[in-house]
Every structure is written in structure tokens, then in C-alpha cells.
Amino acid sequence: MELSRRGFLKLSTSTALAGAVTATTVGAQSTTENAQAVIVYDDGPVTDYQKAFPVHKDEGVPASIGIVSEWVGTDGSGSMDRALNKKELTEMESFGFEIMSHTREHTSLKSFPLAKDIAPDDDRAYPNGTHASHPFHAGYEVEIYDGDSSVTRNIVGSGRNDDDELYMKLDKPVGMSFDADSARERLSPKTMRYILRDSKRTLESYGFTVDNLLAPYDHFTEYSEKFTKEFYTGVANAIDSNGINQRGEIDPYGTRRDYFIEFTDWSAVRDELDAVAEDNALGIFGAHTQRDEVTKSKIRRMIRAAKSRDIEIVTLRQALADAGFGATRTTTTTNTTTTSTTPKTTTTMTTHPPSTDSAESSDGSMLETFESFGIVGGVGAVAGFILGRRSESE
Numbered sequence: 524m525e526l527s528r529r530g531f532l533k534l535s536t537s538t539a540l541a542g543a544v545t546a547t548t549v550g551a552q553s554t555t556e557n558a559q560a561v562i563v564y565d566d567g568p569v570t571d572y573q574k575a576f577p578v579h580k581d582e583g584v585p586a587s588i589g590i591v592s593e594w595v596g597t598d599g600s601g602s603m604d605r606a607l608n609k610k611e612l613t614e615m616e617s618f619g620f621e622i623m624s625h626t627r628e629h630t631s632l633k634s635f636p637l638a639k640d641i642a643p644d645d646d647r648a649y650p651n652g653t654h655a656s657h658p659f660h661a662g663y664e665v666e667i668y669d670g671d672s673s674v675t676r677n678i679v680g681s682g683r684n685d686d687d688e689l690y691m692k693l694d695k696p697v698g699m700s701f702d703a704d705s706a707r708e709r710l711s712p713k714t715m716r717y718i719l720r721d722s723k724r725t726l727e728s729y730g731f732t733v734d735n736l737l738a739p740y741d742h743f744t745e746y747s748e749k750f751t752k753e754f755y756t757g758v759a760n761a762i763d764s765n766g767i768n769q770r771g772e773i774d775p776y777g778t779r780r781d782y783f784i785e786f787t788d789w790s791a792v793r794d795e796l797d798a799v800a801e802d803n804a805l806g807i808f809g810a811h812t813q814r815d816e817v818t819k820s821k822i823r824r825m826i827r828a829a830k831s832r833d834i835e836i837v838t839l840r841q842a843l844a845d846a847g848f849g850a851t852r853t854t855t856t857t858n859t860t861t862t863s864t865t866p867k868t869t870t871t872m873t874t875h876p877p878s879t880d881s882a883e884s885s886d887g888s889m890l891e892t893f894e895s896f897g898i899v900g901g902v903g904a905v906a907g908f909i910l911g912r913r914s915e916s917e
């Protein structure tokens with residue numbers, strides 16, 4: 524893809540801008556015709572603070588970070604040395620970073636097929652598929668279901684059989700038969716609401732503003748959306764694909780996100796940035812800073828590439844607000860190179876979806892849109908508990 528005409532025009536001025544921290548003026552318009560990009564970091568490792576934050580501060584641009592609420596201030600999980608703590612998160616939010624929920628405990632929000640049939644006296648279910656994380660979450664309630672029947676049980680543990688197949692142990696026998704060809708398992712509505720609501724409330728209790736969700740493992744389906752929309756304005760990664768969201772077609776629960784360092788190559792990212800600039804679209808791009816290949820210089824390369832194309836880097840909150848969704852919240856991130864003044868974030872009134880226990884989702888009007896979610900799957904699983912790319916269809 525060749526550089527757009529717009530890109531050429533902007534190059535003539537980019538020299539003058541090079542090195543200067545771009546003032547990220549947000550909240551000035553209720554809609555925007557400008558090219559924008561959201562940079563998303565997953566999981567809340569301390570490396571967000573060590574690698575990404577200094578570069579973003581230096582470049583004067585925000586990011587949106589997905590935080591697992593039960594990991595804040597802990598040793599974290601998987602490949603991260605430790606998770607971000609409240610102090611670091613507070614500093615990052617004060618600068619202009621958006622804190623998003625990444626669920627309570629990094630739980631997949633989609634359903635999984637079963638690897639084995641279930642007999643009435645079985646108290647195990649074998650979810651099948653990449654990142655079938657439900658067995659790891661004892662205490663959560665799960666539904667085993669097919670087109671005709673549904674049984675709800677509590678997860679009490681997990682294990683692997685002699686063939687190394689992962690299973691979840693249930694609190695009591697399922698009580699009926701399910702055929703692996705037609706049955707699936709998923710978190711019950713009660714648990715879906717619990718983990719989505721609790722994560723948001725916990726992060727808010729630390730003083731953070733939480734409007735949006737980052738879905739673990741890039742798993743987001745019609746079922747995920749049904750509950751997410753009760754608590755969140757949008758999701759950062761509904762579709763793992765290219766990161767281009769066309770202006771006028773932006774759907775807060777149908778966002779397309781790509782990666783910009785891992786799982787891709789730089790020429791592909793440049794092409795996507797060219798397209799974002801040319802179409803004045805919204806680009807959403809993510810990275811896992813706990814990965815060794817995610818370096819400060821590659822983060823800076825991404826930010827500079829966006830700037831050189833005159834793509835405004837904003838938070839997802841701002842991008843969705845500019846697209847007419849969610850908030851009347853106004854966030855202003857101010858940066859200069861001439862002072863060391865801490866950038867300010869000003870928060871004004873906001874409107875939220877209701878965060879109530881009783882909120883029953885009865886609105887299925889948007890759900891049809893998402894039936895084709897699985898089509899981008901099959902890219903291949905990646906090693907690591909929390910770093911996998913994709914998912915199969917629900």
C-alpha cells in the first residue's frame with residue numbers, strides 16, 4: 524500500500540513537528556473526522572509502567588490499559604514479573620492513560636465446545652479449545668447446555684486426565700447426558716455479571732475511572748456482549764483482525780484490534796496506519812509489554828509512525844466519545860515539552876450503563892451483528908497462559 528496523498532501532505536509538516544510533543548487535545552468535538560489511533564496494553568504487568576509509560580510520557584500521548592482487578596499489586600500471573608500497583612496506576616491515569624477492566628481474574632468470556640460426552644453421574648466437563656480458561660476459576664458458576672437442555676453447576680477445581688486433557692471439576696454430578704458434538708459450556712449469566720461488575724467496581728474503589736472492557740484472550744462473542752453492555756461503554760478488542768475501524772461504522776462492541784509488535788510484522792502495521800490515515804478511520808492496536816520483543820524503541824516507533832501520518836493518539840474512551848458513544852465525560856490530556864508540569868486529567872459528568880444486580884439484558888437488537896465473530900480465528904495459538912492470540916468460533 525502506498526503512502527496516501529494525505530500522508531504526503533503531512534510529511535511536509537512532520538519535520539517541524541518532529542521532536543515536539545504533540546498536544547493531545549481531546550474532548551473538543553462531539554464527533555471527529557480525524558484519523559485516530561488507540562494503543563492498548565494488556566494484562567497490567569509492571570512493564571507497562573517500566574517500558575510503555577516513559578515513552579508515552581515522552582511522546583505526550585495516552586494509552587488504554589486492560590487491568591485484571593484481582594491482580595493489582597500482586598505478583599501477577601503467567602509471564603509477568605508482577606502486576607502494576609495502585610500507585611503506578613494512579614500516576615498513569617493522572618497522565619491521561621485510560622484504565623479498562625480486563626475482568627477479575629483473566630477469564631474467557633466465551634463458550635467452549637466439549638471434548639468429551641457427559642454422562643449423568645459425571646462431575647467433570649472437558650472444555651475444548653485454545654485458552655479454555657474456565658476450569659482455572661473455582662467458585663464460578665458454569666452452564667452445560669445444548670439446544671434443548673441446560674444444567675448449572677459450580678466449578679470446584681480442575682485437573683488433567685491420563686491423556687493430559689484439561690477438565691473442570693463440578694460441585695455435583697451433571698445429572699443428565701450431553702453429547703460432545705452438540706453441547707458446550709459457558710459461565711452462567713450470574714457469573715458473567717459478577718466478574719464484569721466486580722472488576723469494574725473494584726477498580727473504581729481504588730479511585731480509577733473505568734468505562735471500557737478489554738476481553739481476555741481476545742474472546743468476545745454475542746454472549747459476551749450481552750453482559751458487557753450492561754456495565755461498559757465498549758470493548759477494545761471484539762474482533763481480532765486488522766485494527767481498522769471505519770468512521771461511521773464504529774461499533775463499541777464490535778471493535779477491531781490488531782497487534783503492533785507481537786503477532787504481526789511492521790510492514791503490516793504500517794499498511795494499517797496508512798489506511799487509518801487515508802480513511803480518517805479509528806485504528807486500535809495492542810501489545811503485551813511483558814513480552815521481550817515489546818521494547819521501548821518499538822513502542823516509540825509506533826507512536827511516531829502514527830504522528831507522522833497525522834493520526835491522533837487517543838484513549839478508547841475518547842475515541843468512542845468522539846464517535847458518539849457513551850460518555851459525556853471529558854478528558855483533557857495536556858502535554859508540553861517546555862515544562863515539567865504533570866499533565867492534568869479533568870473529569871466531568873458521565874453517563875454509564877446501569878451497574879445493578881438486577882439489570883437483565885433484554886435487548887437483543889444488536890446481537891445479530893456479531894454472529895460471524897469466529898471467522899478470523901485459527902491464527903494459531905501462542906505459548907503462554909495469557910498471551911494467546913485467538914480463539915475459535917462460538
Ligand SMILES: [Zn+2]
Nearest residue numbers: 565566739740
Ligand atoms: Zn490478557
